[in-house]
Amino acid sequence: MTGLSQPMSPPAARPIAPPVMLARAALWAAVGFHLLVVEVMFALYGTGKNGILTAAKFFGLHAALLMMLQLTLIARIPWLDRRIGMDRLTAWHRWIGFSLLWTVVLHGSFVVLGYSALDDAAPWTTFFALAAVPAGLLGICAAAIIVGIASVSFRFLRRRLSYEVWHGIHMCVYLALLLGMVHQFLEGTTFSSPVATLYWWALWALVLGALVGGRVILPLWRNHYHQFRVAAVVPESDDVVSVHVTGRHLDRLPARAGQFMIWRFPGHNRWWQANPFSLSAAPNGRSLRLTAKAVGSTSAGLRHLPVGTRVFAEGPYGAFTSIHQTKPARLLIAGGVGITPVRSLLEESYVPTVVLYRVPDLRDAVLLAELEALARERNALLRVLPGRTGPGNAPFEPQGLYALVPDIQHRDVYVCGPPRMTEAVVKSLKALGVPGIQIHAERFALA
Incomplete structure (x- = not known):
């Protein structure tokens, strides 16, 4: 354990508004703008052959918009990722995926019901008639793939699959995307206006460009370069x-x-x-x-x-970085191997810093010698908290945290560790009145 004094050099100037708030505002403003444009275009140029088919086009259009948003969230756009974090972007992607599922189901159902009413035929007869047409068959296949992917993404099934198996199934979304886009192209009846059609396909080009750039071109270029x-x-x-x-x-x-x-x-x-x-x-x-x-x-x-x-x-x-620092002091909390990003944050820290390192036993405190040396160099306070949580040993309960760091409300808090520990710490921080903008926790995982 080492002492805490003053920073070695002045911290960088803090932004006027937190980067995460700016990034969220920019993202949802862009989504809102494009949604408004598409809604206006649909109102002007999207009428179907009857009311039911108009509803079908409405749900189909919004299924495509949801797919665009999903692809944008997982495109790993550096500007968004550094400010919002892959974990939050992926979580939004997951929940939007369930909205996409029901929108696709409604689109398909209204298509069948609309043509059934138009042709005065039974719904199942209409379904097989649509499946005999290339555009209809492609749409049915795309919808089936999306339903299948969404089904294995429910938690009770997802937890029973290895990441590799789940990821392999999930990659089929790109096949659904291809089939769906060809389906849209063959249908060619979404908008009756050439200008609206051009805008629609330009929007698709923008989204696909971001996806290919972030997921393929940038990684390949960086690995070739470095x-x-x-x-x-x-x-x-x-x-x-x-x-x-x-x-x-x-x-x-x-x-x-x-x-x-x-x-x-x-x-x-x-x-x-x-x-x-x-x-x-x-x-x-x-x-x-x-x-x-x-x-x-x-x-x-x-x-x-x-x-x-x-x-x-x-x-x-990841967004677990000092660009989100809002206060002139910080608290770093780590559990187990979660010490790795905390150790790197300590190395670059030049503000008054406290480090709390939770381990089952002192023998489990990896990188401890490095942490102690860095704490001395950075004039930071390092506390290693061994033992199992229980009566008399609950440092991350609100009273325990306050006793360890009385000025906790005036610090940015970075938390990394097992999910249950992280959830408990965040809950205690909120109970202590630490503003959410000062709490930084990120889940380091692919899915």
């Missing part, structure tokens, strides 16, 4: 290992302390095996470091990586 390779492998404990990665021009990689990257090690693991590991040291322009606990075959095998192994890294990602 040429990441394993420089060293350092065991930190029996089940924790650090991997040092070097490359070219790392000073131009826009990585910040607290962020994570998605790591692949081609030749050592299968190409689809990827893990999101935080940067456990602040980027210095010469190397990157990840520190991982062996919780699966991929992470367990990291200690056997040969030096010189080629690395494919996506990112950096």
Whole structure:
């Protein structure tokens, strides 16, 4: 444990408005603007052959808009990701996905009912007649894929599937997207105005451009440019290992302390095996470091990586950084291997800082020697809190946090650890009256 005094250098100037609020406002303003334009175009040029088919077109149009929004949220647009965070963007993507499910079902149902009324035929007869037409068949297949993907995304099914299986099924959404777009093109009856049609397809081009740019072009370019390779492998404990990665021009990689990257090690693991590991040291322009606990075959095998192994890294990602700092002091709370992004944040910290490190036993406190050295250099207060939570040992209850950090309301609080611990800490912070804008917690996971 070391003492707390004054920062080594003045903190950077804080923005007038928190970046997360600006990013959310920009995102939803753009969504609102395009939604308004499309609603006006539909009102002017979207009438169907009867009232039921007009409703079908309405739901089909909004299903496409929801799909556009979903793709935008997972496009990994750097500006949004650094301010909102991949975890929140992914959570929004998931819930919008369920809205998409019901919108697609309503669209299909109204199409069948509308043509059934138009042709004075039974609904099932109309369904098979539509399936015999290329545009109809493509739409039915796209809808079936979306229903299937949404079904395995319900929590009780999702938890029973490995990430690789779930991800493989989820990737079929791109097939549904392709089939749906061809379906739209063949139908060609959404808008009766050429200008409205041009706007619609330009909107699609913008969304697909962002998706391909963020998910394909940018990662490929960065890996070609930086040429990441394993420089060293350092065991930190029996089940924790650090991997040092070097490359070219790392000073131009826009990585910040607290962020994570998605790591692949081609030749050592299968190409689809990827893990999101935080940067456990602040980027210095010469190397990157990840520190991982062996919780699966991929992470367990990291200690056997040969030096010189080629690395494919996506990112950096995440909003767990100092750009969200709103107060001239901070509290860093870590549990278990959640210390890795906290350690990197401590390394770059030049404001009065308190670090609370929760571990089952002192022997589980990985990177402790580094933390103690950094705390001395940064004049930070480091407290290691060992033991299991129970009567007499509940440091993250409101009274426990207040006793450890009496000025907690005047600090930005960064929390990283197991989900249950993080939820308990956030709940206590709110009970202590810490404003939400000062609470920073991020889930480092792919899904």
